[in-house]
Amino acid sequence: xxxxxxxxxxxxxxxxxxxxxxxxxxxxxxxxxxxxxxxxxxxxxxxxxxxxxxxxxxxxxxxxxxxxxxxxxxxxxxxxxxxxxxxxxxxxxxxxxxxxxxxxxxxxxxxxxxxxxxxxxxxxxxxxxxxxxxxxxxxxxxxxxxxxxxxxxxxxxxxxxxxxxxxxxxxxxxxxxxxxxxxxxxxxxxxxxxxxxxxxxxxxxxxxxxxxxxxxxxxxxxxxxxxxxxxxxxxxxxxxxxxxxxxxxxxxxxxxxxxxxxxxxxxxxxxxxxxxxxxxxxxxxxxxxxxxxxxxxxxxxxxxxxxxxxxxxxxxxxxxxxxxxxxxxxxxxxxxxxxxxxxxxxxxxxxxxxxxxxxxx
Ligand code: HEM
Ligand SMILES: *[C@@H]1O[C@H](CO)[C@@H](O)[C@H](O)[C@H]1NC(C)=O
Ligand SMILES: *[C@@H]1O[C@H](CO)[C@@H](O)[C@H](O)[C@H]1NC(C)=O
Ligand SMILES: *[C@@H]1O[C@H](CO)[C@@H](O)[C@H](O)[C@H]1NC(C)=O
Numbered sequence: 001x002x003x004x005x006x007x008x009x010x011x012x013x014x015x016x017x018x019x020x021x022x023x024x025x026x027x028x029x030x031x032x033x034x035x036x037x038x039x040x041x042x043x044x045x046x047x048x049x050x051x052x053x054x055x056x057x058x059x060x061x062x063x064x065x066x067x068x069x070x071x072x073x074x075x076x077x078x079x080x081x082x083x084x085x086x087x088x089x090x091x092x093x094x095x096x097x098x099x100x101x102x103x104x105x106x107x108x109x110x111x112x113x114x115x116x117x118x119x120x121x122x123x124x125x126x127x128x129x130x131x132x133x134x135x136x137x138x139x140x141x142x143x144x145x146x147x148x149x150x151x152x153x154x155x156x157x158x159x160x161x162x163x164x165x166x167x168x169x170x171x172x173x174x175x176x177x178x179x180x181x182x183x184x185x186x187x188x189x190x191x192x193x194x195x196x197x198x199x200x201x202x203x204x205x206x207x208x209x210x211x212x213x214x215x216x217x218x219x220x221x222x223x224x225x226x227x228x229x230x231x232x233x234x235x236x237x238x239x240x241x242x243x244x245x246x247x248x249x250x251x252x253x254x255x256x257x258x259x260x261x262x263x264x265x266x267x268x269x270x271x272x273x274x275x276x277x278x279x280x281x282x283x284x285x286x287x288x289x290x291x292x293x294x295x296x297x298x299x300x301x302x303x304x305x306x307x308x309x310x311x312x313x314x315x316x317x318x319x320x321x322x323x324x325x326x327x328x329x330x331x332x333x334x335x336x337x338x339x340x341x342x343x344x345x346x347x348x349x350x351x352x353x354x355x356x357x358x359x360x361x
Contacts, residue, residue: 039328041067042134042237045339058204059342065202065331072331074200079349093205094347096176097186100169101350104190107165112358113272114195119252120162125188125334126249127156128181131214132337133235139214140337141207143180148213155219157257162187181207185334189351192330195252197274197319197357199327203334204344222258222294226303229296236336238329244309245325246333247297251278255292265292275357276322279313 047055047063055063064070081098082088089095108118124145131150132140144150146163166187170180182205192198218236220229233243250267251274259265268278269288282293282301301310313322335341 038239038241039068039325040237040239040242040332043067044237044332044335045337045341047341050342054342056342058344058346061346062204062335062341062344065328066335068328072202072328074202074348074351076353077349078353081350093345094350096173096178097205097347097350100173100178100183100186101190101352103169103172104187105194105352108191108194109355111272112196114191114198114252114274115272116254117162117165118191118194119254119271120159120165121184121187121191122249122252124159124162124166125185125191125330126246127159127219128184129333129336130236131218133218134237135235136215136337138210138212138337139218141181141185141334142210142337143184143207144210144212144214146180146184147209147211150213153216153219154257155221178205179207179209181209181338188330188334192274193352193354195272195274196355198252198354199274199323200351200354201327201331201334202346202348203351204341205347206340206344207338208340220296222296224296224299226299226306229300230303230305237332240306241309241325242329242332244300244306244313245322245329247300248276248278248313248322248326250294250297251275255294258294259292262292265290267292267294267297273357276313276315276318279310279318279322280315283310283314 043063043066047059047066050059061070065072079094079098081095082092084096084099104121108115108121127150128143128145129141131145145156145159146166150156151159151163166180166183170178170183173183185207186203186205189201189203193200218232220232224232230240230243233240233246238246252271254264254266254271256263268275268281269291270277279301281288281291282297287293300306312318313325338344
């Protein structure tokens, strides 16, 4: 039963759009289930204390995505912006983001794969936003990873390249009043679409920057047990199933610091492609050369609390199951610690289209 409901909830978002009764039933079913087996529907930031009648169009939309009644996937809409320095561009909050997206795509896609900078951008988005927990009144997606001394922490080793690229973009777009926090989360979204197979996840701008470093101890270590990781992510409003979906980002990762003798080893055999080989290969007892499996990923794959979700993301049906779970989970990530959600602006249309996974060469 638990397995059945999990699958239903993971795949339900598109079905329930426009069907409030069904949505309500599903949400009730989700709440009745073991929290670990379903996606989180917790609200965040100012949405926790904003009454329904005070929600803006954006606030309503984001609340609906967080509570699982609307999809976190971007629709196909794209946008042709007015010239960069025109008055029309200045009047449209999203305009400048289209120019930033174009620059990012150049850096994030090469040789039919997503680049090292793209991997860095996806990880940077997690390390800025994820340094947060629901009992804190600061931290989260606030730019502090680059605006405080957080980059000196060992958990951020390897992010130097994308950090300096972000500073460069920030400087280039200084006159356009974009926050570092938005730049970092936009980078993660654009980078995900640059990886063939990666989902296009809705993006809103208007996050406020902070120079205050997040407390230490909020990021996971590759040596933690599944139980410790589940607790750590639960304090960030994620369920165990959300965590399993999120670590799938290791489909496009490489490690340099966990085992320095294997620097450059990836976590699956297709590091530039956003495919679910990561899940399939992690549970395979064999480890191909050039692949390094993190103990944390092995722990999550085999823990009784998370292995059933893990297995749903393996094999041929796994790609779609994973994508449907990853999009809302990363959407949530991109808003951790944001306390002006009701005042954000929807700039989803500035995201590049998704890329198909190339046929096996
Ligand atoms: C259980 C939680 C997690 C742990 C323990 C973990 C740990 C790590 C470690 C140790 C590395 C390699 C760093 C190095 O040695 O160079 C890494 C890389 C990476 N991680 Fe995670 N991670 C976790 C969750 C996530 C999440 C939630 C995301 C994004 C949504 C993510 C995205 C990435 C990416 C994209 C890389 C590759 C970076 C690159 O190739 O430059 N990770 N992670
Ligand atoms: C989700 O949020 C929307 C927007 O506030 C609200 O109208 C809807 O009732 C909520 N649904 C659930 C199941 O919480
Ligand atoms: C810059 O952005 C901030 C946050 O979005 C906003 O409050 C402020 O009014 C903007 N300033 C200008 C000059 O547009
Ligand atoms: C993945 O999704 C499909 C279609 O929704 C579902 O039938 C299947 O049970 C899910 N899990 C696995 C392990 O394939």
